Amino acid sequence: MKLNLTTVLTGLDGKVLPLEDQTRSLLSQIKGLVVQGDTQGAIDAADAILAKTEPLTIRTVIGNALMQQVDGDANDTGEVKVKRWQLAQKVYGPDEIELTAEDVTMAKDRIGKMYGAIVVGPAFSLLDPASVGAETE
Numbered sequence: 001m002k003l004n005l006t007t008v009l010t011g012l013d014g015k016v017l018p019l020e021d022q023t024r025s026l027l028s029q030i031k032g033l034v035v036q037g038d039t040q041g042a043i044d045a046a047d048a049i050l051a052k053t054e055p056l057t058i059r060t061v062i063g064n065a066l067m068q069q070v071d072g073d074a075n076d077t078g079e080v081k082v083k084r085w086q087l088a089q090k091v092y093g094p095d096e097i098e099l100t101a102e103d104v105t106m107a108k109d110r111i112g113k114m115y116g117a118i119v120v121g122p123a124f125s126l127l128d129p130a131s132v133g134a135e136t137e
Contacts, residue, residue: 001098001099001104001127002096002097002098002099003058003096003097003098003099003126003127004058004095004096005057005058005059005062005091005094005095005096005097006057006058006059006095007057007058007126008055008056008057009055009056009057009058009061009119009122009123009126010122011118011122012118016055016056017055017056017118017119017122018054018055018056019054019055019056019060030042030045030046033045056119058123058126058127059091059092059095061111061115061119061123062087062088062091062107062110062111062123063088063091063092064114065107065110065111065113065114065115066084066085066087066088066091066106066107066110067084067085067088068114070110070113070114071113072113083106084106084110087103087106087107090103099127104127104128107127108123108124108127108128108131111123111124111127112124
């Protein structure tokens, strides 16, 4: 299957999902402002965050899922880890790639282990629409 890796994931409300790492870092900054009693500073920081936060793409989701260690990975062989690394290299190449059935299965397995439903649903709908009951276009 062909997959455009720049496709942005959206939530149930149709709004773009932000990159999780950015969100955590920026929320931490806002928390510090609130603790200091700087309410207007926190509001301004939140507005700035919303304006500059990058959207979460399927490339980022697959790449992170393949490269991060999750429970049970310590028992994986080096060969299994190399296969994940090779697919991650493919994902961080051109914006549109051809994925084999094995690639899709590996990506779905890793995404399912690493992310919550808010990311798994949209990601699976792009990788394997039939698995979530979505119609293909």
